[in-house]
Amino acid sequence: MNITRFSIQRPVGITTIVMLFVVLGLYSFFHIGIELLPALNNPYFSISVEYSGASVEEVEESVIKPLEKELASLSHLQKILAIAKPEKATIVLEFDYTANTDIASIDASKAINRVRKNLPDEVDEPAIIRRDANSEPIMEIAVKAKYTLSDIYGKTDQIFKERLQRADGVSDVTVGGGRDREVAILVDRNKLSLYNLSLDQIAKRIAEDNLLLPAGSVYTDTQESDVRLAACYNSPDEIKRLYLPNANGAAIPLTEIAEVTEQDSRVSRYARINGDDTVSLKVYKNSDANIVNTVKAIQAQLAALQSEYPDYQFIVVANDANYIDKSLNNTLTALVEGILTTGLVLFLFLRGWRSTVAVMIAIPTSLISTFLVMYAVGFTFNMMSLMGMALCIGILVDDAIVVLENIHRHRQMGKTPAVAAEEGRNEIGMAAIAMTLCDVVVFLPIAFMTDMTGQYFRQFGLTIVFATLFSLFISFTLTPMLASRLFTTRASQEASGKIWVFVDKLEAAAVKRYEQLLCWSLANGKRVVGTVLILFIATILLLPTGIIGAEYMPLTDESSFQISVELPVGQNLEMTDAVVAELEQYVLSIPEVTYCLSDVGLISSNKAKLTVQLVGKRERSRSVWQITDATRSFAKNNLSQAAVRIF
Known part of the structure; x- marks a missing residue:
């Protein structure tokens, strides 16, 4: 059946x-x-290495070449792109699309560890950056x-x-x-000298009473429990009650030689x-x-x-x-x-x-x-x-x-x-x-x-x-x-019915027109073929002539955009914040903007990111691309000291 x-x-x-x-x-x-789009196996990795005080030549010779030599042996590796800048090296690895990105990342990390001991001591720990859609909030x-x-x-x-x-x-x-909040211990140098104490002694004494350590296990007939020793300071007053032994064996109160206060820590980031x-x-x-x-x-x-x-x-x-x-x-x-x-x-x-x-x-x-x-x-x-x-x-x-x-x-x-x-x-x-x-x-x-x-x-x-x-x-x-x-x-x-009578008439009229067109086409075959050929050639030429543009993915107006700001390596947080504040002032002057969230120093002191939210498409006369083009123009003319990227 x-x-x-x-x-x-x-x-x-x-x-x-x-x-x-x-x-x-x-x-x-x-x-x-x-x-929004399918998950991709993005076979690109960036390796970023900071080398304080180094010139471009030193970065290339001491950092890039040793890393390139070791990384070149990775499986499925297709291309290595290295960029040397003062105090910074960037190496971009491109693998083929069949590569397992998780395994490739582990292999790259192992290769870096093998060559790490041969790099100068001033070089910071290399960072591997994976371009992953989930790396964005x-x-x-x-x-x-x-x-x-x-x-x-x-x-x-x-x-x-x-x-x-x-x-x-x-x-x-x-x-x-x-x-952040921190406890500041302001030491009087004269009293420190008077009691024959040093800053190291004070630091060690404070650390001795600030511990969190495993202390073994407790066993009973029915269960097993881990024990941890928690001896941490809960308030500045507990630190004030410390005593420090000097060379003569006397116990000196910490408050006798120092002032213990709680205060805001040094600013390391801004958000607005x-x-x-x-x-x-x-x-x-x-x-x-x-x-x-x-x-x-x-x-x-x-x-x-x-x-x-x-x-x-x-x-x-x-x-x-x-x-x-x-x-x-x-x-x-x-x-x-x-x-x-x-x-x-x-x-x-x-x-x-x-x-x-x-x-x-x-x-x-x-x-x-x-x-x-x-x-x-x-x-x-x-x-x-x-x-x-x-x-x-x-x-x-x-x-x-x-x-x-x-x-x-x-x-x-x-x-x-x-x-x-x-x-x-x-x-x-x-x-x-x-x-x-x-x-x-x-x-x-x-x-x-x-x-x-x-x-x-x-x-x-x-x-x-x-x-x-x-x-x-x-x-x-x-x-x-x-x-x-x-x-x-x-x-x-x-x-049957009136509606079908009407539909029949429309269909009969359409069939009659089609028959007339078909008869004319059969009688004028050369004209039909010539017309179709001309249209075909004209259509083919639309792409190479640029009349129809080409792009990887179509642009979409999501009523938002982001701005990344990067100053040269070594610029402090205040310089970066000053640039961001100027850019922020311009963005907030755009009438279509509803929110502008700025994060300065979240990654490093010379980098910042701005997230800009616009009103809906129906509520504005300009597209997001017109707004971003105007913002790029402002950044190019007024913020030449920073690399500004809008996406």
Whole structure:
């Protein structure tokens, strides 16, 4: 018994099988991750090395050449790019796209460790920087309150940060700006000399009573417990009560020779929101976390914190999930609109609701079943996979229409619905398989390209392949079964009514026009071929002539942009902050800007980053690119001492 006959004779059985795919597909739909673009295996690493006081020549000879020689033996390495600057070396490693980036990173770290002992002592520890989408925060938050910056920082670092880290999907939270608190011990040099003491003695005495050490284990009949010795200072008053023995054996109170105070530590970073001092929070997600669900979990924690700490204000400056959610919802909406439009067109052309219902059931069933395979192979909902689903609607419609049209033809021969469904499907079975395999052959190679383009299009191509194969299965099973149940016993399904009379007139007029055009084309073959050839050549020339531009990915207006500022190595925090303050003043003068969050010194004293949020696209007359172009022009003309990058 072939599969089509089984489906027609065992409708409950085939319905159960199809419903199994549908239920699992719906389960997968609610568990598939959401991203803007597919995850990429980015085979690039940067190695940054600081060498204080070194010239370009010294950096090249003492740092770059030894590292290059050792790194050149790494597996899958394709290219090494080295840049020597005063006091700094940067080495960029490019691997092929088949390389496992985790293993490559470990191998690079081992190679650096092997050569580290041969580098000058003044060289800082080399840092390996991986270009990973998850290395960027998914949300940036500014914390404000009517308290001192040190109080805000303390609350943020000890409570708010820990609470946000509890949110599902969050991997890390970093705190910027604010002020740390420290205990300062101001020693009177004269008294130090009088009591025959040294600064080293004071430092050692303080360290002796500030310990956190393992102290063994305690065993009982039922359990084992680890014991730790915690002898740490909890307040400056505990330090004030210390005594220091001098050479004569006398115990000298610390307060006799020094003043112990608690104060703000030296400023090592700044954070501002719209020009006002603040404390910033940057939230990062796990690599396999659903960004939309993670952001929802973060927002739930923020809402709870806001109710618990009403004196504090939590301003969300950047939220990657907003744009992704809107983009994917728009794509899903377009997908649904495409299915509904297809149903309307089929209703008008097939002249009956029964055939339309069969097609409208077959298409969503194929798509929902595709979710199961997407989830099983680790795909996500992103612009590429959803684009593939939208594109394959036409393929799915073809499978259903071809089957129904042939079944309809067999019904007109006077056959029963069951016989017409089976014979109509079997008659075009090989043709349908060949048509489906052609689609598979076209899109399957796209999925196995190994370069960056292949990584982007892998989910696009395979999603179409999965949906097409499911569509073939549905066209052999569910569609003929529905046709055998939905089609009436009449041999003809001629539609009647005023609306169909009007549609018939439109169709007759269109057919007549088409016949006239076809007759003219056959009579003027040279003109038709010449016109098509000219249009073909003109179309081909659009790319090389630059009339149609080319870019790797289309630009998108996300109503936000970021600015990175980097001064030469060695510039102090105050110089960097002065440059950022000038740039910040210009950005805040832009009428479309709602928030500008500046982080200065978060990475190093000569670097800063600004996150700028704009009003929505419908609320402004300028695009984000016009605004960023104007900002670049300002930076070029007024901030020549800094490298400013806007993205």
